[in-house]
Amino acid sequence: xxxxxxxxxxxxxxxxxxxxxxxxxxxxxxxxxxxxxxxxxxxxxxxxxxxxxxxxxxxxxxxxxxxxxxxxxxxxxxxxxxxxxxxxxxxxxxxxxxxxxxxxxxxxxxxxxxxxxxxxxxxxxxxxxxxxxxxxxxxxxxxxxxxxxxxxxxxxxxxxxxxxxxxxxxxxxxxxxxxxxxxxxxxxxxxxxxxxxxxxxxxxxxxxxxxxxxxxxxxxxxxxxxxxxxxxxxxxxxxxxxxxxxxxxxxxxxxxxxxxxxxxxxxxxxxxxxxxxxxxxxxxxxxxxxxxxxxxxxxxxxxxxxxxxxxxxxxxx
Amino acid sequence: xxxxxxxxxxxxxxxxxxxxxxxxxxxxxxxxxxxxxxxxxxxxxxxxxxxxxxxxxxxxxxxxxxxxxxxxxxxxxxxxxxxxxxxxxxxxxxxxxxxxxxxxxxxxxxxxxxxxxxxxxxxxxxxxxxxxxxxxxxxxxxxxxxxxxxxxxxxxxxxxxxxxxxxxxxxxxxxxxxxxxxxxxxxxxxxxxxxxxxxxxxxxxxxxxxxxxxxxxxxxxxxxxxxxxxxxxxxxxxxxxxxxxxxxxxxxxxxxxxxxxxxxxxxxxxxxxxxx
Numbered sequence: 072x073x074x075x076x077x078x079x080x081x082x083x084x085x086x087x088x089x090x091x092x093x094x095x096x097x098x099x100x101x102x103x104x105x106x107x108x109x110x111x112x113x114x115x116x117x118x119x120x121x122x123x124x125x126x127x128x129x130x131x132x133x134x135x136x137x138x139x140x141x142x143x144x145x146x147x148x149x150x151x152x153x154x155x156x157x158x159x160x161x162x163x164x165x166x167x168x169x170x171x172x173x174x175x176x177x178x179x180x181x182x183x184x185x186x187x188x189x190x191x192x193x194x195x196x197x198x199x200x201x202x203x204x205x206x207x208x209x210x211x212x213x214x215x216x217x218x219x220x221x222x223x224x225x226x227x228x229x230x231x232x233x234x235x236x237x238x239x240x241x242x243x244x245x246x247x248x249x250x251x252x253x254x255x256x257x258x259x260x261x262x263x264x265x266x267x268x269x270x271x272x273x274x275x276x277x278x279x280x281x282x283x284x285x286x287x288x289x290x291x292x293x294x295x296x297x298x299x300x301x302x303x304x305x306x307x308x309x310x311x312x313x314x315x316x317x318x319x320x321x322x323x324x325x326x327x328x329x330x331x332x333x334x335x336x337x338x339x340x341x342x343x344x345x346x347x348x349x350x351x352x353x354x355x356x357x358x359x360x361x362x363x364x365x366x367x368x369x370x371x372x373x374x375x376x377x378x379x380x381x382x383x384x385x386x387x388x
Numbered sequence: 389x390x391x392x393x394x395x396x397x398x399x400x401x402x403x404x405x406x407x408x409x410x411x412x413x414x415x416x417x418x419x420x421x422x423x424x425x426x427x428x429x430x431x432x433x434x435x436x437x438x439x440x441x442x443x444x445x446x447x448x449x450x451x452x453x454x455x456x457x458x459x460x461x462x463x464x465x466x467x468x469x470x471x472x473x474x475x476x477x478x479x480x481x482x483x484x485x486x487x488x489x490x491x492x493x494x495x496x497x498x499x500x501x502x503x504x505x506x507x508x509x510x511x512x513x514x515x516x517x518x519x520x521x522x523x524x525x526x527x528x529x530x531x532x533x534x535x536x537x538x539x540x541x542x543x544x545x546x547x548x549x550x551x552x553x554x555x556x557x558x559x560x561x562x563x564x565x566x567x568x569x570x571x572x573x574x575x576x577x578x579x580x581x582x583x584x585x586x587x588x589x590x591x592x593x594x595x596x597x598x599x600x601x602x603x604x605x606x607x608x609x610x611x612x613x614x615x616x617x618x619x620x621x622x623x624x625x626x627x628x629x630x631x632x633x634x635x636x637x638x639x640x641x642x643x644x645x646x647x648x649x650x651x652x653x654x655x656x657x658x659x660x661x662x663x664x
Binding site: 132133134135154157158162164166167168169170171172173177181182184185186187229 | 390391394397398401402405406470471472474475476477478479480481653
């Protein structure tokens, strides 16, 4: 996915964050954060509530100012070239920001004018963005008649009206039902693919983070890990082999004597933390161990495990 | 300019669709009209040689325009509390344009509201000519722009709709009743007259009455007694000066409102957080 990135590194970074610091009166919200976002990728910013996610995304979107460091968006400084940056980005906030007394079309029209879209292009763009989020048939309906998921889709459509280079989404699927969440992801991935749009999102849903090309994990104002989801899981988490046996104690002793892995007994289930290839361990173990074992499964690591391993606490805490 | 018209357009759409707001404000004005013309009939207008309606109605038009203008800024507070304000504030549009668009939107609906009363007034026996209509419309424009600026100024620092409504209620009642529109200024005790003279609505009421009457054959003494010319000490305030005073007050608040609106922090706007 990121082939060619190495060759032309500076050009492909649509967002560059260098040593970003944000201090509030009584606490440090962001402490020396650096990362880059490649053009055309889905970049996930992960972390528990209060970790500095929203602060960082707000700085990137020119909503709040930074205390120290440099942030560039498509080569423009977010501090000194605020209006330039604002024209290049679309923002979908965590909270609702539609005028529900207006129709979908009117909301989009007002947005287009605020972003100085040419008057003769507005109507065709309205049709285009509504098509993307499958709301064309509701164009002239009042937003107050929309369901929660439809409102969110309309907000995404609105964020696209001025053809932004980067779409920022702060917790885009929080509070939505699973079906709507998967719809939203469908649209986002289509945008990425068909329009080569960069998508920057914050989330605390780990399954969403899995879809991202690259992720950065932030905790207590610092980036504690970054990379592709696969890299992070390989580097920072383990496969767990899980099974039952007739005599748990004896089985655990057997593994401890023959393999270098940590073993636990949890509710009569044996858990083996396999730090290399789990299939090698499983085939060898089945060959060598003569007693009965049941319900064997290999649990692949999730980003939750990655987060847990790095920070020592769960992302939902 | 495009931003200003866009903001104005939205305010206008929201105004014409909010029938409850239009109707309740009109009902309030017509109630005042009935109460003061038919029930109380306190005003002796014989010195002016006109029926009391000719004298009362301009005051009601002035206070209606005032009431609508000052409560319109509620939309700014609503935008803040329901999140829409963020859409404005993160756009490349300038804050000054947004503030001016808001004021024009508010002034437009106040102007419409006042014009409805004006248009309905012949039914109550009001007589007017073209010059009067133009004068009153000019006056309505002045007061609606000025008072809308005051409203925006208040709204820019108030956080909740409830808070805004309380402040507006607190201002509205004294400003309406201490303006000479319903209670003659001459009946008020001295200490209340101070408030009368710093109240921009007073000048609007006085100017509107002057505009709605043929004053050519009436002595200044009578005009002063009836509040068509205001006198502070030895200083006479005639309609043109009254309108100028309103515009000066309006300009001051316009500048204050724009400044205060520029400082509205986007983060403070986020009152409704998502679910976690």
